[in-house]
Amino acid sequence: MTEHGWIPVALSASIEAGTSAGAVIDGAEVVVWRDNKNAAHVWEDRCPHRGMRMSFGFVRGDHIACLYHGWAYDTAGQCQYIPAHPDLEVPKTIKIPTYSTVEKNGIIWTALAEGADIAGVPDVAADATPVRSLYVDCTPATAFAALKTTSLPQPSGPAIPAALDAVLHNCWRLTAGNTEVLIACQSIGNNRTGLHIVLLGATAHTAALRAPLARWAEQLRHALENSATPAMAEVA
Numbered sequence: 001m002t003e004h005g006w007i008p009v010a011l012s013a014s015i016e017a018g019t020s021a022g023a024v025i026d027g028a029e030v031v032v033w034r035d036n037k038n039a040a041h042v043w044e045d046r047c048p049h050r051g052m053r054m055s056f057g058f059v060r061g062d063h064i065a066c067l068y069h070g071w072a073y074d075t076a077g078q079c080q081y082i083p084a085h086p087d088l089e090v091p092k093t094i095k096i097p098t099y100s101t102v103e104k105n106g107i108i109w110t111a112l113a114e115g116a117d118i119a120g121v122p123d124v125a126a127d128a129t130p131v132r133s134l135y136v137d138c139t140p141a142t143a144f145a146a147l148k149t150t151s152l153p154q155p156s157g158p159a160i161p162a163a164l165d166a167v168l169h170n171c172w173r174l175t176a177g178n179t180e181v182l183i184a185c186q187s188i189g190n191n192r193t194g195l196h197i198v199l200l201g202a203t204a205h206t207a208a209l210r211a212p213l214a215r216w217a218e219q220l221r222h223a224l225e226n227s228a229t230p231a232m233a234e235v236a
C-alpha cells in the first residue's frame with residue numbers, strides 16, 4: 001500500500017446502515033460497511049477462511065458475515081461465530097485487519113497506516129450535501145489540474161470560474177459565487193481515480209444546485225477521459 005494519510009473511500013450517504021461495498025486504494029481492496037448503530041468501518045476485503053470478499057457479505061446488526069460459509073465478525077474484525085461449529089470458541093487469531101475510519105464533510109475516510117491522527121481531516125463546513133462519486137480513467141494529478149480551470153454552476157445565471165484551495169493533499173475546495181464544493185480524491189491505481197463530491201453549506205440554493213452540479217460532474221468526467229490535456233469545458 002502506497003497511500004499515506006487519510007483516504008476518501010465513499011460518500012457517507014452511499015453506505016446505508018446494514019450495507020457494505022467494496023473499494024480500492026492504490027490496488028488494495030477494502031470493504032466499507034455500516035453497522036446498525038450507524039458506525040462506518042473499513043477493513044481489508046478478505047475473509048481469513050478461504051479469501052472471499054467481505055464486501056459480498058451481509059450485515060446483521062453489529063456483525064458482518066461472509067457470504068461463503070457464514071463466518072461472522074464483530075466491529076473489531078474478530079470472528080465470533082462459525083456456523084459449521086456453533087459451539088466452538090473461536091480462536092482470537094481469526095481476525096480481519098481493520099483500518100482507522102472517520103466520517104467528515106459527508107465523506108467516509110480511512111487510514112491504512114497504524115495510529116492515524118483523527119484530527120487530520122478538517123471539518124470545512126457544518127453541512128455537506130452529497131453530489132456524487134465520480135470514477136474516472138485518469139490520475140489524481142490530471143484531475144487536480146483540470147479542477148484548477150473549471151467553472152461551477154450557479155443557482156441562476158452562467159457558471160463562474162472557481163477558485164481552488166487544498167484542504168488536504170488529496171482534497172480540494174472549489175468556490176465560485178454562491179457555489180462551494182469539496183472534492184476528495186481516491187487514488188484507485190492503474191490510471192483510475194475516484195472523486196467524491198459534496199456541496200458545502202446549507203443555503204436556499206442547495207436544492208437548486210444539485211442537478212446542475214450532477215451535470216457538471218458528468219462533464220468533468222467526460223473532459224478528463226477524452227482530453228489529453230486537462231482543460232475543462234465551461235458549464236452553463
Ligand code: FES
Nearest residue numbers: 047049050066069
Ligand atoms: S470464505 Fe469466508 S467463511 Fe469461508
